[in-house]
Amino acid sequence: MKKFNRYFTGLFVVFFTLSLAGCGALHTSIKKRNLDVQTKMSSTVWLDPVPPEKRTVFLQLRNTSDKPGLTYENEVRAAIAAKGYQVIDNPDIAHYWLQVNVLQVGRTDLRAGDSFGSFGSAIAGGVAGAQFGGGSGQVAAGVAGAGLGVIFDAMVDDNLFTMITDIQISEKVKDGVRVNQSEKAVLKQGESGSKTQTSSEVVDRKKYQTRIVSLANKANLEFAEAEPPLRLGLINSLSGML
Structure with a gap:
């Protein structure tokens, strides 16, 4: 009975933690569903x-x-x-x-800049997976939880x-209006030099x-x-x- 309770508790923690890991992705998919x-x-x-x-x-x-x-x-x-x-x-x-x-x-x-994005959800999934058992089983469950977190989070951009x-x-x-236009350009000469060009003209625009x-x-x-x-x-x- 104790073993079953431990298993059930661990299962609950896994799904709860994974839901937290993916809440950002779920929130984005709902809030940003319309263009x-x-x-x-x-x-x-x-x-x-x-x-x-x-x-x-x-x-x-x-x-x-x-x-x-x-x-x-x-x-x-x-x-x-x-x-x-x-x-x-x-x-x-x-x-x-x-x-x-x-x-x-x-x-x-x-x-991409969300601190609880793909990497964060992977960690949370790993923590959740680690609730199962110990030793190699604990590590395997942690890796599986991390993988689920990455997959779920990667589904939503x-x-x-x-x-x-x-x-x-x-x-x-208008007729009779003169527009004086001046231009100045600084042209690079290698890494440290430059050349300056200037021009001026009268235009009608x-x-x-x-x-x-x-x-x-x-x-x-x-x-x-x-x-x-x-x-x-x-x-x-x-x-x-x-």
Whole structure:
């Protein structure tokens, strides 16, 4: 009877401790079961209003991230046209230039830094397994408990996809307005030297720069699921600048 009670108590401790080990994974899978997408612009760009005949836009859309399949040109063209602007291919006569580059797309597992993540749950599982018997049986049960903790915890990732997009928008100035533009570049020469280049010119456009950060978060999220809403948020932000 005492042996049975000891076995039952040990079994209870195993399942209780394993449930604690996996509570973080369970909490993540429930709380992050729905996709959460956010699109944030670093700063607002204010453009002067223009009459309908000047609502022309030249687009230069690029993607230098490691996701070459992420395309958005057709959707941006359609969204801008829906706002009453004409997209043209001649930059010299377009009133606006909208230059966009998807700079980076990255994935982060938010649970990777959890102190009670995979390693922590493995330890807890090992402690639980060690409640059975002694000697080699105790070690074997501890290893089995640790393995269960790792497996359970590894089933759930808290994935966050981040997309960073750089934007430059230019608008033609009114007749008689002169814009003085200066540029300075510091070029490295080996490990300790540098060369400075400066230039200045008079241009007929005012330029503004901003950045869009798009976020998608969900338990066990894959990029194939995150890409459409991330792209939609980017398109809405770009067309909303005009």
